[in-house]
Amino acid sequence: MMVLGMLALLASALILSSSVVTRYFLHASTDWQDEASVFCLVGATFLCSAFVQAIRGHVGIEAVSTLLPERVNRVRIAIVDLGCLVFCAFFAWKSLTLLHEAWSEGQTTSSSWAPPLWIPYLLMSLGMLLLAVQLALQCAVSANKLRRSEGVA
Template sequence: MGKFETGLMAVNRWALIGLLAAMSVIIFANVALRYLTHASIEWAEEVARHMMIWLTFLGAGPVLRYGGHIAIENLQDALPPLAARLVRWVVVVLLTGFFGFMVWYGLIYMERAQYQTTAATQISFAWIYAAMPIGGVLLLLHWACIVRGYLRGREFAADAHFDANASASL
């Protein structure tokens, strides 16, 4: 992995860790207060839901790198190598187009919702919808880092990590 790739993964992971930790603390505090004081934090569920949205979009890139998204690989396995490579090219074009669409349409959503505010915190919905274009950009960056290996032989970062650990343990 190059410096850019390592930095991208580190920043992405720490953002996910921070969001998940903050969401967990908010939900735990809200549940504890509900049972101990019979009152809850009125903004907790809304903020946790928005953090979950951000977690989903920011976490899609690292999951993509490791081949963790749902995939139907039987078709590629059944085809001759040249046809399987052609299928992978089609997948690359479709995914790249979809990630670009996410960025473009996410920006449109942000623009349309910028004057609507959330019920409890009164922040603009544009901040919540910003997860979509930012997640799309991150998907494009992560995809660019692994696409060559994917095209070559359906290789993912998990495969390289597994191979390195397997050879080290022998």
């Protein structure tokens, strides 16, 4: 998924650059390029989120973790992961309902290009499902670590 995200980001940069050149030098309107770049950015953002979570690369506040004892910090991480899992599972579910609605009703954007809306909803749904799975794995690992530390203590 990381490679797809990188390709989507590159495609978005190329699309926006060509839009600037086309509008500035050729004085032509380009209504499709804005939506295409947004679709690419949605894909890059959501498809890479599980990988970023796997390396714990999301922005976090580390001031608290340095002050807490190791065991309390493990509990804090487990609680945060569980809360994130609940949110991401709900987000994935709602994204899937939007995907189904857009697919079954044939929804498109309101521009003259009118690409189907199921494309960004599919990217959102897939990305959030992957993120929820990653968070579920991290919750299982955290629970296992907490159980092992209780057995040692």
